[in-house]
Structure formats: C-alpha cells, structure tokens
Amino acid sequence: MTTTQVLARADNTAFERVMQLANGLAVSSALYTATKLDIPDLLAQGARPISELATATGSNEDALYRVLRALASVGVFTESAGRRFGLTPVSEALRGGVAGSAKELVLWLGNRFHSHVWAELSYSVKTGKPAVELVYGKPAFEAMAAQPDVAQDFNMAMTGVSRRLAPAVLEAYDFSGIETLMDIAGGHGFILCEILRKYPDLQGILFDLESVVQDPRCTQCLLNVNHRCRTLAGNFFEHIPAGADAYYMQHIIHDWDDERALKILGNCRQALRSQKNGKLLVVDSVIPEDSDPHSGKLLDLEMLLGPGGRERTEAEFRALFARAGFEIARIVPTRVADCVIEARLQ
Numbered sequence: 474m475t476t477t478q479v480l481a482r483a484d485n486t487a488f489e490r491v492m493q494l495a496n497g498l499a500v501s502s503a504l505y506t507a508t509k510l511d512i513p514d515l516l517a518q519g520a521r522p523i524s525e526l527a528t529a530t531g532s533n534e535d536a537l538y539r540v541l542r543a544l545a546s547v548g549v550f551t552e553s554a555g556r557r558f559g560l561t562p563v564s565e566a567l568r569g570g571v572a573g574s575a576k577e578l579v580l581w582l583g584n585r586f587h588s589h590v591w592a593e594l595s596y597s598v599k600t601g602k603p604a605v606e607l608v609y610g611k612p613a614f615e616a617m618a619a620q621p622d623v624a625q626d627f628n629m630a631m632t633g634v635s636r637r638l639a640p641a642v643l644e645a646y647d648f649s650g651i652e653t654l655m656d657i658a659g660g661h662g663f664i665l666c667e668i669l670r671k672y673p674d675l676q677g678i679l680f681d682l683e684s685v686v687q688d689p690r691c692t693q694c695l696l697n698v699n700h701r702c703r704t705l706a707g708n709f710f711e712h713i714p715a716g717a718d719a720y721y722m723q724h725i726i727h728d729w730d731d732e733r734a735l736k737i738l739g740n741c742r743q744a745l746r747s748q749k750n751g752k753l754l755v756v757d758s759v760i761p762e763d764s765d766p767h768s769g770k771l772l773d774l775e776m777l778l779g780p781g782g783r784e785r786t787e788a789e790f791r792a793l794f795a796r797a798g799f800e801i802a803r804i805v806p807t808r809v810a811d812c813v814i815e816a817r818l819q
Contacts, residue, residue, distance in 0.1 A: 498588075499543070500543075500544075500547060501582065501583060502583065502588075503540050503543050503544050504544065504549065504567075504579060504583065505579060505580065505582070505583025505584075506540055506583075507540060507541065507544060507549070507550075507564075507567075508567050508576055508579045508580060508583070509580060509583070510530040510532065510537075511530070511569075512526060512530070512541065512550075512558075512564075513560060513564045513565070513567040513568045513576075514568050514569055515529055515530070516550075516558065516559055516560045516564070517560070517568060519559065520551070520553060520557045520558060520559030520560075521557060521558065521559075522555055522556055522557050522558075523537060523538045523541065523556040523557070523558065524556075526541070526558065538556060541558050544564075545558065548561055548563055549561060549563050549564050549567075550564055567579060573636075573637055574633065574636070575633070575637075576633065577626075577629040577630045577632065577633030578630045578633050578634060580626050580629070580630065581626045581627055581629070581630030582630075584623060584626045584627075586609075586616075586617065586620065586623040586626075589608050590604050590605045590608050590609075590778050590779065591604075591778060593607055593608055593778070594774070594778060597777050597778050602781070603777070603778060603779055603780065603781040604778045604779075605778060605779050605780075612780070612781075613779040613780040613781075614780065628660065628661070631660055631724070632660065632661060632663050634724070635660070635663040635664045635667075635723070636663065637809065638664070638723070638756070638807075638809060638811060639663065639664050639667040639668075640667075641807035641808045641809045641811070642664070642668075642723075642756060642807055642811075642813060643667065643668065643671055644807070644808065645805050645806065645807040645808070645813060646754070646805050646807075646813040646815075648668055648671075648672050648675065648719075649672065651672075651675060651718060651719040651752075652675070652676060652718050653675070653676040653677070653678060653716065653717040653718055653719070654668060654669075654675060654676070654677055654678070654717060654719045654720075654721055655677075655678040655679075655680055655705075655713075655714075655716070655717035655719070655720050655721065655744075656677065656678070656679050656680065656721045656722075656723075657680050657681075657709055657713060657720055657721065657722045657725060657737075657741070658680070658681050658682075658709060658722065658725050659679045659680065659681055659721075659723070660681060660685060661685075661688065662677075662679045662702065662704075664721075664723055665677045665679055665702060665721070666697050666698055666702065668721075669698040669701055669702060670697070670698060675701070676701050676702075677698065677701060677702035677703075678702070678703055678704070678705055678714075678716065678717055679702060679703070679704045679705070680704075680705045680706075680707060680709070680713065680714065681704075681706070682706065682707075682708065683706035683707075685706075686704040686705070686706050687706075709725075709737050709740060710733070710736055710737065710740075711740075712740060713737075713740040713741055713743070713744045714744060715743075715744045715745075715746075715747060716744075717744070717748075717751075718748045718750065718751050718752070719751065719752045719753075719754060720741050720744065720745065720751075720752075720753050720754065721754045721756070722737075722741075722753075722754070722755050722756070723755075723756040723757075724756065724757060724811075725737070725755075725757075726738070726755055726757055726782075726785075726793075727757045727758065727772075727776055727782050727783065727784055727785070728776065728779075728780040728782040729780065729781070729782045730781055730782060730783065731793060731796075733782075734782070734793060735793070735796060735797050738753075738793070738794065738797035738798075738799065739797055739798070741753050741797075741799075742797060742798045742799065742818060745818055746818075750817075751817070751818065752802075752815055752816065752817055753799060753815070753816045753817070754813055754814070754815055754816075755790075755813075755814040755816065756811050756812070756813055756814070757784070757785070757790075757811060757812070757814065758772060758773075758784045758785075758810050758811055758812070759785070759786065759787050759790065759804060759806075759812045759814070760773070760784050760785060760786045761786070762786050762787075762788070767810065768810045769784045769810055770784070772784055787804060790804075790814060794814075794816050795819070798818060798819050799816040799817065799818060799819060800816060800817055800818075800819045801814060801815070801816045802815045802816060802817050803815050
C-alpha cells in the first residue's frame, strides 16, 4: 500500500468516525421511538415480522421497518429473512421490568423537553447559563414540574437510575453502625428501601418536597420495610431536619453550582451538629483528571444545560466540602460510574 493510500484510508476512517458521532441524534431518536412503542417488550417471546409489530403498535409498516432496520445496523436488534426482528443483549436492556433495564432512562433522554434543551448547547457554552431557562423561561425543575408528562418521565428515569445504582452502592459501602439514615431528596424512596431491607436494624427517614412525599408511591417504603421508614416534607435549601446520624444524598449535589451546593451542605452540617459520629454520604460521579472515557463527563453537560450544576473531580469535592465545614474521610468506588463519598464534620 502506498503512502497516499494509507493517508486516504486514515482520512476516510476519521470521516466515518465523525459521521458516527454526528449521527448520534438519529440513533437516539430511533432508539426512543422503538422504546416508546414497546418494541423490545413485544419481542420478549421471540422474533416477529414487521407486519405484526406495525399492527401491534398502530404504526406505518414501512416507516417502522426503516427505523428498526437502522437500529439493527448498530446492534440494537437483529434482522432476519422475512423482515423479522429480534432482540440482542442491547435491546434486552430496553425491556420494562427486567433487572438493569434502561427503558425509563431512554424515554427521558428522548423526551422532547430534553432534546429541545440540548439543541441550545451553544447558548450555554457562550453564556455559562442553563439552556433550559432560555427554552422554557424557568429553572429546570420548575419547568419540568409545569409539564406533568415531562415530570413523569423524569421521575421514572430517576427511579430507573436508582434500580441500577442500588445494588452497586450496597455492594461497595457498609451501612452497619448507622442507627437512622435520612435520604435527602430521595424521591419515591427506592434506594432507601433497598438499604433498609439489607440492614434490618436501621431506621429510615425519607425527606423531600411535600408534593413528592404525598405521592402514594412513597408509602410503599413504609409497607415494604415493616414501618421502619417515615417521611418528612421540606426544602433542603431552607432547612434539613435533625434526627438522623447519617444523611444520604444521591445525585443531588451535582445538580447545583458551588453556591447552592454549599447551602445544602451547610444545612446538612446544622442537622448533624448534635451527632458526635455523624456522617454525610454523597453518591455522585467523581471525574478523573485525565482524558479517559467516563460517563460523568457527558453527564456534566447535562448539568450545564439543565439545573446549572456540575460533575466534580476529587479535588473539587474536597475543596467544596471543606468550605462547608466537612472533611472527606474516604471515597468508595462502585462498579458503576458513581462513588460513595463519606464525609464528617471538621
């Protein structure tokens, strides 16, 4: 092969790689559509022809075929003779109700609310401000709450994240010795219930906004762990109640810039003042200070566009916690991208 041919091949490879990246929106949109139509669930019992799938979903057969063909070309489905489609390990993870399912998260990432905000990334890059406020005229969580279908997709996605994260946290971190654990902004209480199930002597408190803790799904925590969990309503920017010897926050600090994160951490400090051996447990990505792949680096852009927060490096976490009067005792990695950051009062 001549030098010219080698260079031409290298140039073509680079072009193809750029096209793969640039077409990410096409793949994401196709993935969302197939998931929204429950195609992976319809294929749970085996491969089916496109005609059956179109009838079952009320779709145009030709258009649906073209979407599934495109997804099969990137390994999401299999395609066989007779325009039959089947599952792969990738689409198995898009089925509802299976361990490790990504269904809820895919539906959130493909929600029109989400895609409209990402279309304005350049605005955030130029201004440093959340694009969600440009698009919807409100901070992220207020904008979502104003649209019930959007809020539903977001809340279900967060529960899906907790389902995946809970086993990893429980494998990595030992909650023994804690008497009462308060889950701050714990949503419907999934992770707290999982912790309480594993530690039968532990008491739990689920703390979130009144609209959240009044949701009937929160009462499942009380039923499933023998009434060892109670709910408290409040706003963590205003006050975090005392009464626990450990406070847990999962994917909360990363939502906020340093100023607002310090307000939350300061309220945690106040709540822990009477606890001699109290601890704060924060579960978030800890970004490595290199160029290696890490999912937190893309999640960091989500924080930039939405709530205005950020993912942080270990050094950034240590500096932030020190300003709030905490010292990080240890950082415990899990088998997923997040770590358990254990901190104590200085």
